[in-house]
Amino acid sequence: QQQVKQSPQSLIVQKGGISIINCAYENTAFDYFPWYQQFPGKGPALLIAIRPDVSEKKEGRFTISFNKSAKQFSLHIMDSQPGDSATYFCAASEEGAQKLVFGQGTRLTINP
Amino acid sequence: KAGVTQTPRYLIKTRGQQVTLSCSPISGHRSVSWYQQTPGQGLQFLFEYFSETQRNKGNFPGRFSGRQFSNSRSEMNVSTLELGDSALYLCASSASQGGGYGYTFGSGTRLTVV
Numbered sequence: 001q002q003q004v005k006q007s008p009q010s011l012i013v014q015k016g017g018i019s020i021i022n023c024a025y026e027n028t029a030f031d032y033f034p035w036y037q038q039f040p041g042k043g044p045a046l047l048i049a050i051r052p053d054v055s056e057k058k059e060g061r062f063t064i065s066f067n068k069s070a071k072q073f074s075l076h077i078m079d080s081q082p083g084d085s086a087t088y089f090c091a092a093s094e095e096g097a098q099k100l101v102f103g104q105g106t107r108l109t110i111n112p
Numbered sequence: 113k114a115g116v117t118q119t120p121r122y123l124i125k126t127r128g129q130q131v132t133l134s135c136s137p138i139s140g141h142r143s144v145s146w147y148q149q150t151p152g153q154g155l156q157f158l159f160e161y162f163s164e165t166q167r168n169k170g171n172f173p174g175r176f177s178g179r180q181f182s183n184s185r186s187e188m189n190v191s192t193l194e195l196g197d198s199a200l201y202l203c204a205s206s207a208s209q210g211g212g213y214g215y216t217f218g219s220g221t222r223l224t225v226v
Contacts, residue, residue: 032213043116043202043217044155089155093212098168099145100212102155 004092006103014111019077021106023090026071030092034100035064035075038087047088048075080110114139116205116218124224130191133221137184137205144186145215146178149200158201161186162209193225 005024013019023033031052036044050057050064050073057064063076077084090103117136125131137144146158157170161180178188184205190197200222204215 034212034215036217041219043204043219045217046215091155091212098143098160098162098209098212099157099170100147100155100215101157102147104154 004090004101004103006090006106008106009104010107010109012109012111013080015080015082017080017110019080019084019108019110020074021088021090021108022072022074023092023103024070024072025092027092027094027101028071029094030101031095032093033064033066033073034091035062036089036091036102038089038105044089077108080108082110082112084108085110116203116216118201118203118218118221120221121219122222122224124226125193126226127193127195129193130189131193131223132187132189133201133203133223135186135188135203135205135218137186137203138207138216141205141207141216142184143206143209144180144184145204145206145212146186146188147202147204148172149202149220150198155202158188190223195225198223198225 034049035047037047038044048059048062052068061078066073088106091100093100119134143162145160147155149155159169164180175191180186200220202220204217
């Protein structure tokens with residue numbers, strides 16, 4: 001019940017296209033859903049996060065869509081650029097747990 | 113402002129040895145969490161400290177331990193190293209009282225056990 005399932009494992013998108021990464025969870029107590037971006041040799045960096053009282057959040061080219069009834073959330077990267085090539089992780093946490101549960105990650109490659 | 117600093121960046125140890133990793137959080141951050149990252153298991157929570165108290169611990173054997181000092185700096189220790197302990201160990205700090213909110217991660221310590 002603590003798992004967060006992420007798909008796809010890898011994704012190749014052409015420059016200018018839309019990258020979409022999906023995550024699903026079971027624990028209805030989760031109340032915070034962040035996305036992280038990780039480049040080789042670096043730690044994950046927080047991209048954008050959402051709470052379950054909101055169905056969508058947009059920051060620049062990055063949008064989280066959240067479907068509470070389906071227990072799913074997704075990251076959309078609009079106008080994908082080669083510099084977006086990285087590994088992306090979704091995660092979830094519940095109040096009081098003092099930890100994040102991460103998805104397995106998606107390796108995104110943007111072809112120029 | 114300076115980010116989360118982890119030292120050393122790389123370590124090679126032999127099976128059976130022990131190792132200590134260090135993490136200096138962002139100034140003013142009192143919550144420090146540790147994660148293990150491996151290709152097979154992904155990112156897994158080790159433990160979280162706030163004001164020198166361990167508030168949560170992940171599903172790891174007792175060989176994995178940690179502590180936090182009064183200046184919020186944290187160390188983690190792995191004793192009797194096994195080959196499977198080879199991983200990237202990440203430290204994250206947060207201004208909030210845990211929950212994973214607003215984590216800033218360091219670049220990690222790459223531990224190789226031979």
